[in-house]
Structure formats: C-alpha cells, structure tokens
Amino acid sequence: MHIDDKVLKKFQKGTLDSKELIEVLKHLDTCSFCTDRWMELENEEMIQAPSYLKEDILKRVHKADVQVNIHIKKTSKKTELFFYSLKTTAAVLGALILLISISYVNTTERLLDYKDKASPSVSISEKLNEKSNEIVDIMTYFSNQIINGGKN
Template sequence: MNDNQHISEQDLLNFRNNCLNQEELEQLLSHVSSCNYCSERLADIMSEEMLQAPKNLKDSILKATKRPDIQIAMKANETSKNMQLFFYSLKIGTAAVAALLLLFLSTNIPAENASSKQAIPLSQEMSMDDELDNSSASWTSVIRENLDDFSSNMMDFSNKIMKTEVTEHD
C-alpha cells in the first residue's frame, strides 16, 4: 500500500481478521485518518460485524406489553397512584377546613363592641379612617388574645400528655 493509493480489499480483510503486523496496522490507520473514501470502506466492513437485533424483536416486545396480566398490573399501579393523590388532597383539604374553623371559633368578638359601633352617630368628629383603624386594632387584639389562649391551652394539653406517657413508662 502506497501513500497515494487507497487501501486494498486484502488489507481491509487482513485488518478485519487482525492479521496485520504493527507497521502495516500503523500505515493503514494513518491512511484511514486522512482518506475519507478508505475510512468509509473500513466503517462499512466494521458495521457488517456488528450485532443486529432480531427482526421480530419489536413485534415481540409490543406483543409482550399487550398481555392482559401486564396491562392489569399497569392499570392497578395507575389507580393506586390516583388514590394516593386523592387521599393526600383530601387530607390537605381537611386540614385547611379545620384551620379555618379553629380561626373562626377562636375569635370571640364581644357583642358590645359590635353594637356600640352601630350606635355611634355619624356627626361625631371621628372620621371614617379613624373608625376603621380602631376596628382593625380591636380585631387584631382579639385575635392575638384568642390565639395566645389557644396556644397556652395546647401547651398545657401537650404537657399533660407528656406527663402521662412518662409515668406510664416508669
């Protein structure tokens, strides 16, 4: 093989069968790296040796996935995921409703505050903004007091539970 010539079929077969000595192998690889025609021929020979998938592989895979037992298992898995999502959303919804109920039930606004606001004549010097500021201040103070009471009740309750558990284990 000369530098000006392409690789012969015999040299390609020798390369394929691993029958080239070190010097011939270096010359062949050197030429293939610089010649597109010979590199394509070498690639064609090498691709013939590659393993090919059986022709019916795709059909057998599709047929295996269409089996009723596999489809039933897939549907059961999907149903299980849907049920888990449903129960999770149900828990979150219940927690949100319970939190709102606790908030509304813990805010006991005294009735005299509501009736006294209606009894104030509009001719008083207090502006509407001042009235809103006072009402929001009273709301926030009532909510804060009720939440503090609720928090202390929960702390007492948890302390009682902890004390009973400690005495039971001793």
C-alpha cells in the first residue's frame, strides 16, 4: 500500500507526529514509487522564477553602471598587484643599497685606518664614520618601512 498525497504533504511540512513520521520514513525507504511521488510534490511546491527574470538580468548586466563596477574591480586588483610589486622591488633595491653601502663603509674604514696610520687626522675619519652610520640607519629604517608597508 502506498502513502497518500495528504500524508506526504504533512511530511513535507513537518506536521506528522513521531509514530506517523517513523512509518512514513520506513515506507519511503522501501517504496520507490512513493519516494518518486514525494519528489514530484517537492518539485511542484518549489518557487519558479518569473520568465522575464533572465532577460532583466542580462539587460542589467550590459548597463553602464554595472560595467563600470566590473571594470573598477578588475582595475583595483591590477592596482593592488602593481603596488605589491612596487613594494617588493623597493625592498630588493633597499637591500642591495644596504649591501653596497656596507661594503663601501668597510672599504672607507680600511682606507681611513690606513690614512690614520700615515697621518693623525682623526676628525675627518670620525665624521665619515658617523655620516656613513647615519646613512646605514636611514636605509635600514627605509627598508623596514617598505617591508612593513609603512607601518611601524
């Protein structure tokens, strides 16, 4: 014996008591006809979209304001990628400058040490050393700002 459509509708709405619910579930588990009928009732009660909806959506997509929003989203992604690559490039350049300046400072210190041994002009070497240390500090700060995205 098959389940009545009224009982299937109550089952869909969840208004069956626990005893009836168990019986319906057991029957649906074994009867493919009732299961198919239940699926048909489910499909009948589904809300259908209006036939004009697809046309309205397609017309709306081609309007200028929607196209502008789409273009803005694409452009913002490209801009984001561009700024990320600029930050990366600046960080690499900063690192290279630091490496070069450190080797330059070491070479300058060796030359100054040599000159110090040859002549006692200490004030020039101290000033050069201070200025080169200031440059290294500035470059370190600059590279940290680039790496951290301008955040402290």
